Amino acid sequence: MATEALGWWGVPLGILAGTLRGSVPFLLVSLGECLTEKSGKINLGLEGTLLFGAMSAYAISYLSSGIVGPTLAPWLGVLAAGVAGMVLGSIHGWLSQQPRVNDVAVGIAMIIFGGGLANFFGKPFIQPQAPHLPTLPIGGWSDLAPVQSALQISPLFLLGVAIVPLMSWFFKSTRWGLYVRAVGDSPDAALAMGISIFWVRMASIVAGSFLAGIGGASLSLFYPGVWTERISSGQGLMAVALVIFARWRPWQCLWASLLFGGAQALGPAFQSVGIDSYYYLFNAAPYILTLVIMIITCSPKRTLAGAPGALGQDS
Amino acid sequence: MASTTAWRRFAQRPLRESLESIALPIGAVLAALVIFGVFCALAGANPLAVYGSIYKAAFGSWSAWQNTLIRASPLMLTALCTALPARLGLVIIGNEGALVVGGLAAVLVGLGLGGTLPGGLVLLAMALGSLVAGGLWIMAAGALRHYRGVNETISSLLLNYIAIALMNHLVQGPLRDPAFVSKPSSYEIDPSAWLGTLPDTRVHWGLIYGLVASALAYILIQRTTFGFAARTAGGNVRAARIAGLPVGKLTLAVCFLAGSCAGLAGMVEVAAVQKRLNESIVSNYGYAGILVAFVARHNPLATVLVSVLLGGILAAGGILQRSHNLPDATVLVFQGIVFLCVLYSESLYGRFAFFQEREVEAEGAVVAG
Amino acid sequence: MSDRNRAFGFSRRQVVRGLLASSAFGLTAKFGTGCAQSPSTGGDAAADGAAPEELVVGFIYVGPKDDYGYNQAHAEGAAAMVANVPGIRLVEEANVPETTAVAETMRSMIEIDGAKVLFPTSFGYFDPHILNMAKEFPDVQFLHAGGLYQEGVHPNNVGSYFGYIDEAQYVAGVVAGRMSKSGKLGFVAAKPIPQVLRNVNSFTLGARSVNPAATTQVIFTGEWAEPVKEAEATNSMADQGIEVITCHVDSPKVVIETAEKRGVYTSGYHADQSSLAPKGYLTGAEWDWSSIYTKLGQDFMAGKTLMAGDIPHILRGGLADNFCKLSPYGPAVTDEAKADGDAAAAGIKSGDLVIYKGPLKTNTGDEVLPADKEMKTNNVELEKMDYFVEGVIGSVS
Structure with missing residues (x-):
C-alpha cells in the first residue's frame, strides 16, 4: 500500500485537488443563488437547503441501493436532493414574496428550518455507508498515486462547469433569461411587458434551490462523502456571499468557487509538509483572501455594478 | 406606499393598530404551535403533552422564566448589531465576529487589570474595551462599504470567520493557560472582575445590559435627530446627500454602535459565564441575533420581545428530548416553524376587517382567521 | 453495529x-x-x-x-x-x-x-x-x-x-509500526489538548517500540467536527506517502473512509469502524x-x-479495567504484527509494560524523563501533557 512521498509538491497538488473536490458545493450553490438573485430575491436559506440536500441524497442512495443497485442509487440520491431543494425553495419563493415579508429574514429562518429537518430525519443515516457517486479518473497518465487521486473528477463538478456557460448564455440571449433579468432589474417594466413577477421569481428560486440541493448531494455522495450534521459548516452561507463577490456573473461564480475550494486545502497541506504553526490563520485563508480581493477590486463608484435593481427591496 | 398608509393608520387609530400588532404575532405563534403539533404527532409524540412541556420549561415557573431570560439576554445585544445598521439600509451579519472580538478585548483588559484595581473599575474597563473592539470591528465593514464600496453583508460575514480564527489562534498560543486542560483557553480573569447575578436570581447582569442597550437604541433611533438622520439616509441615500446629511459619518457611527452592542455581549459571556476566553464563546448567539433583528423588523424594543420568545424556545429544547424522546433537532424545526409563521404574519396587516372597525375589540377572531 | x-x-x-x-x-x-x-x-x-x-x-x-x-x-x-x-x-x-x-x-x-x-x-x-x-x-x-x-x-x-485510552493507542501504534514499511504514520487531531497529545504520543511510542525509525505526522483541523478539513488532512497525508492514519476527532468516519479510498491503512478511534474500511482497517482504540x-x-x-x-x-x-479496548484485527494485519500487538496489550494489562519510560525526549529536544525514571499510566503528570515526544512531526501550538 506504499505510496511515494511528494514533499513540497504536495502543497500545489493539495490545492489543485482541493479545488476540484472542495469547490463543487460552492459552485452549485453560488450558481443557484446567482439565478435566484438575478430575479431580484435573495435566498440565504441555501445553507439549510445544502444540508437537507446532503441528507436526502445520502438517505435515498442508502435506502435505494438494495432495490436499484449501487450504480443507480447515488443518482437517485442526487435527484432526491434536487427535489428536496425544490420543496424548500418553493416555501421560500412563496413566503418571501408576500407583502412586507423580508427575503433575508425568511432565508435565515429557512436555514434553521432546513437544517432542523435534515438533522431530524438524518439520524438513522449517520452510521451506514451509502454508495457514492462514481468519479472520472483523468489522472491515468501519471504513475503517481497522489496525482491520480487528485484528478478524480466528480460528474457533479462537470455539471456545474457546464452550467456556467449555459447560464451565461441563458441570461444574455434567451427570452426567459430576459424575463428573469427584467423582473430582477425593474419589476415595473416587467409588469408592463406582461410578465408574472411572482411566477418568474418562484421559478428562479425553485431552480436555484434545485442546484443547491444537488450541491448538498456532492457533499454527502462525493466529497467528503458522509452524512453528518456538521457536513456543511457554513459552506452554503459562504457560497451565497460569493455571488455578491462574483457580481452576479456565472463565470465569476466559477472562479470564486475554485478559489475558495482551493484555499480550503491550504491549512492541512501546509501542516503536512511541516509548517505547523498558525494553522487557524491558514484555515481562515479563504476568508482573508476573499476580503482582500474585494477590497482591491471594489470601488465606491461601482458598488452595485451588476446588481439586480430590485435586490433588497420589499415586494 | 404601504408604509405611509400604515403610518396614517397608526397616527389616527393607535388603539386598533396596536391591538393588531399584538394579535397577529400571537396568532402566528399559535399557528406555529398547531403546525408543530402535527409534526410531533407524526413523529409519535402527543402534541398536547408537548405543549404542556414547552410551557412548563420556558414560562411555567419563575425558575423556567430565569432559564428563558438567561438565554435571551445575549440575543438582545447581538440583535442590535443587525437592527441598527438596518435603519441605514445596511445588512450586517457580522454579529458573531463582533461578539468574539468583544470577548477577546474584555479578556485582554481583564487579565491586564484584574486584581490591581477594584473589581467594579475592572469590569467597567472590560466593558469599554469590548464596546470599542466590537464597534471598530463592525465599523470596519461600514468603512469598507463607504470608502471602497465593498458589500457590507459579505465583508461582515468574512470578518466573523476571521475573528473566530484570530481568537482560536490566540487562546492556543500567546494567551493560553497551560493548566486549563479541557480546551485551549486563556488564563482566568480575577474573581473580583466577575460579573455577578441579579439579586435572588441566577440571571446575570447581562440581562440589564441588554435591556438598557435596547432602550437606548430605541430612543436614539426614534427620538433623536441622529436617529432621524439615519432613518432618512436609510430611506434614500441620494436624497440624504442632497439634504446635506453626512452619510459617511452616519454609516461609521451607526456601525460602531451596532458592533459595540455585540461586543458587549462578548464581554458578558466572558465576565459572567466562562470567566476566560475559549471556543465556547462561539455559540451561535450572533447568528441567532440576526434572525431576532429581522423578525423584530429592526425595532429595538421588539427585539427584546423576540429575544425572550427565542430564549423560551431554546429553554424548551431540552424537555422535548428528555420527556418526549424527540431528537435534538426537533427544537430547530420548532424554531424554524415559529419564525416562518411570524414572518408570514407580517403580510396580514390590514387584511382583517376586524382590526379596521372601531366597535369590535375582541381578539379571538384572528386565530380563527 | x-x-x-x-x-x-x-x-x-x-x-x-x-x-x-x-x-x-x-x-x-x-x-x-x-x-x-x-x-x-x-x-x-x-x-x-x-x-x-x-x-x-x-x-x-x-x-x-x-x-x-x-x-x-x-x-x-x-x-x-x-x-x-x-x-x-x-x-x-x-x-x-x-x-x-x-x-x-x-x-x-x-x-x-x-x-x-x-x-x-x-x-x-x-x-x-x-x-x-x-x-x-x-x-x-x-x-x-x-x-x-x-x-x-x-x-x-x-x-x-x-x-486510559492511550494504552489502546499504544497497542494500535505497535500494529501500525509493524504494518508500515517506511514507518511513516499519520494522526488527524482536532485540538492540542493534553488528552489528544497523549494519544498521539502513545501511538508514536508504540510504533517506535517495534520500529525505532517510525514517525507520526500530526495535522490539527482546529475543530472537533469539521468533515471537509478532516478529509483534506487525510488526503494530504496520503499524498506524503503516509501508510497508516489514525485520528482523534469526534466522528472518525470521514478519516477512515477517505484513507480507505486512498489505499492507506487506518486505525480507528472511539468505536469499531472496521466495516468502513474492510481492506485497510488494522485495529482501533475503542471506549468501553x-x-x-x-x-x-x-x-x-x-x-x-x-x-x-x-x-x-x-x-x-485502562485496558486491564475494561475502560477501553481494541478493535479486532483487520484482515490485512500480519501474524507478526498481531503477535506484537497482543504482547504489548498483555504487557500493559499486567503492568509490566510502562509506556512513558526514560530516556524520553520531546520532539524539540527537551528531556521528559531521564534514563532511570518512568511515569506509570496513572501518573497525573501525564494528564497535563503539553509536548510531543520524539518521533512526532508537528507542533503543539
Whole structure:
C-alpha cells in the first residue's frame, strides 16, 4: 500500500485537488443563488437547503441501493436532493414574496428550518455507508498515486462547469433569461411587458434551490462523502456571499468557487509538509483572501455594478 | 406606499393598530404551535403533552422564566448589531465576529487589570474595551462599504470567520493557560472582575445590559435627530446627500454602535459565564441575533420581545428530548416553524376587517382567521 | 453495529415511554417540590429516600448522540446501564453547548426530572459549569468523563472517571509500526489538548517500540467536527506517502473512509469502524463505557454515593479495567504484527509494560524523563501533557 512521498509538491497538488473536490458545493450553490438573485430575491436559506440536500441524497442512495443497485442509487440520491431543494425553495419563493415579508429574514429562518429537518430525519443515516457517486479518473497518465487521486473528477463538478456557460448564455440571449433579468432589474417594466413577477421569481428560486440541493448531494455522495450534521459548516452561507463577490456573473461564480475550494486545502497541506504553526490563520485563508480581493477590486463608484435593481427591496 | 398608509393608520387609530400588532404575532405563534403539533404527532409524540412541556420549561415557573431570560439576554445585544445598521439600509451579519472580538478585548483588559484595581473599575474597563473592539470591528465593514464600496453583508460575514480564527489562534498560543486542560483557553480573569447575578436570581447582569442597550437604541433611533438622520439616509441615500446629511459619518457611527452592542455581549459571556476566553464563546448567539433583528423588523424594543420568545424556545429544547424522546433537532424545526409563521404574519396587516372597525375589540377572531 | 444500536435505541425508548406513562403525576409532583426546595435544604433528601422506586440519571452530550464517535460511545454506555441495572430511569439531552445552556440543562434535569445523578460527558463542561452546579446542588452527584477532579479543591459531590485510552493507542501504534514499511504514520487531531497529545504520543511510542525509525505526522483541523478539513488532512497525508492514519476527532468516519479510498491503512478511534474500511482497517482504540457505567449504576442502586465516599472520586482505568479496548484485527494485519500487538496489550494489562519510560525526549529536544525514571499510566503528570515526544512531526501550538 506504499505510496511515494511528494514533499513540497504536495502543497500545489493539495490545492489543485482541493479545488476540484472542495469547490463543487460552492459552485452549485453560488450558481443557484446567482439565478435566484438575478430575479431580484435573495435566498440565504441555501445553507439549510445544502444540508437537507446532503441528507436526502445520502438517505435515498442508502435506502435505494438494495432495490436499484449501487450504480443507480447515488443518482437517485442526487435527484432526491434536487427535489428536496425544490420543496424548500418553493416555501421560500412563496413566503418571501408576500407583502412586507423580508427575503433575508425568511432565508435565515429557512436555514434553521432546513437544517432542523435534515438533522431530524438524518439520524438513522449517520452510521451506514451509502454508495457514492462514481468519479472520472483523468489522472491515468501519471504513475503517481497522489496525482491520480487528485484528478478524480466528480460528474457533479462537470455539471456545474457546464452550467456556467449555459447560464451565461441563458441570461444574455434567451427570452426567459430576459424575463428573469427584467423582473430582477425593474419589476415595473416587467409588469408592463406582461410578465408574472411572482411566477418568474418562484421559478428562479425553485431552480436555484434545485442546484443547491444537488450541491448538498456532492457533499454527502462525493466529497467528503458522509452524512453528518456538521457536513456543511457554513459552506452554503459562504457560497451565497460569493455571488455578491462574483457580481452576479456565472463565470465569476466559477472562479470564486475554485478559489475558495482551493484555499480550503491550504491549512492541512501546509501542516503536512511541516509548517505547523498558525494553522487557524491558514484555515481562515479563504476568508482573508476573499476580503482582500474585494477590497482591491471594489470601488465606491461601482458598488452595485451588476446588481439586480430590485435586490433588497420589499415586494 | 404601504408604509405611509400604515403610518396614517397608526397616527389616527393607535388603539386598533396596536391591538393588531399584538394579535397577529400571537396568532402566528399559535399557528406555529398547531403546525408543530402535527409534526410531533407524526413523529409519535402527543402534541398536547408537548405543549404542556414547552410551557412548563420556558414560562411555567419563575425558575423556567430565569432559564428563558438567561438565554435571551445575549440575543438582545447581538440583535442590535443587525437592527441598527438596518435603519441605514445596511445588512450586517457580522454579529458573531463582533461578539468574539468583544470577548477577546474584555479578556485582554481583564487579565491586564484584574486584581490591581477594584473589581467594579475592572469590569467597567472590560466593558469599554469590548464596546470599542466590537464597534471598530463592525465599523470596519461600514468603512469598507463607504470608502471602497465593498458589500457590507459579505465583508461582515468574512470578518466573523476571521475573528473566530484570530481568537482560536490566540487562546492556543500567546494567551493560553497551560493548566486549563479541557480546551485551549486563556488564563482566568480575577474573581473580583466577575460579573455577578441579579439579586435572588441566577440571571446575570447581562440581562440589564441588554435591556438598557435596547432602550437606548430605541430612543436614539426614534427620538433623536441622529436617529432621524439615519432613518432618512436609510430611506434614500441620494436624497440624504442632497439634504446635506453626512452619510459617511452616519454609516461609521451607526456601525460602531451596532458592533459595540455585540461586543458587549462578548464581554458578558466572558465576565459572567466562562470567566476566560475559549471556543465556547462561539455559540451561535450572533447568528441567532440576526434572525431576532429581522423578525423584530429592526425595532429595538421588539427585539427584546423576540429575544425572550427565542430564549423560551431554546429553554424548551431540552424537555422535548428528555420527556418526549424527540431528537435534538426537533427544537430547530420548532424554531424554524415559529419564525416562518411570524414572518408570514407580517403580510396580514390590514387584511382583517376586524382590526379596521372601531366597535369590535375582541381578539379571538384572528386565530380563527 | 447498526443493528446493535437499533436494539439499544428500541429498548431505551420502551423503558422511557413506559415509565413516563406510569409516572405522569409523579413527575408533576416532583416538579413542584423541585421548585419549592431551596438548595440548602437539599442535603437530607438523600437520607429520606431510603427506598427509592426509581433513580433518575441524566446524560448530557455536546453533539448528536448518534455521531458514530465520542457521543455515541457514551450514549451506548448509558443505554447499557439502563438495560443492565433495573430501577434506573435515563434522561438524555444532546447537542448542548458548553455555555449557560449546559448549566440550565443540568438544573432542569434536577428540578423537572428529579435527576439525582448527572453525567455531563463533554470534557469542556467541567469548569465552570459542573463545578457551579455541584456547589448549588450538594445532594446530586456529578460524574464527569476526564480526570479533572482535584481532592480538596472541587466539591465533594463531583467525581471523575477517565479511561486510559492511550494504552489502546499504544497497542494500535505497535500494529501500525509493524504494518508500515517506511514507518511513516499519520494522526488527524482536532485540538492540542493534553488528552489528544497523549494519544498521539502513545501511538508514536508504540510504533517506535517495534520500529525505532517510525514517525507520526500530526495535522490539527482546529475543530472537533469539521468533515471537509478532516478529509483534506487525510488526503494530504496520503499524498506524503503516509501508510497508516489514525485520528482523534469526534466522528472518525470521514478519516477512515477517505484513507480507505486512498489505499492507506487506518486505525480507528472511539468505536469499531472496521466495516468502513474492510481492506485497510488494522485495529482501533475503542471506549468501553458499558462496563463502567453498569458498575456505577449498580453502586447507585446499592445506595453508594460520592459524598459518603463509597464511590471513589476518581475512577481511572485502562485496558486491564475494561475502560477501553481494541478493535479486532483487520484482515490485512500480519501474524507478526498481531503477535506484537497482543504482547504489548498483555504487557500493559499486567503492568509490566510502562509506556512513558526514560530516556524520553520531546520532539524539540527537551528531556521528559531521564534514563532511570518512568511515569506509570496513572501518573497525573501525564494528564497535563503539553509536548510531543520524539518521533512526532508537528507542533503543539
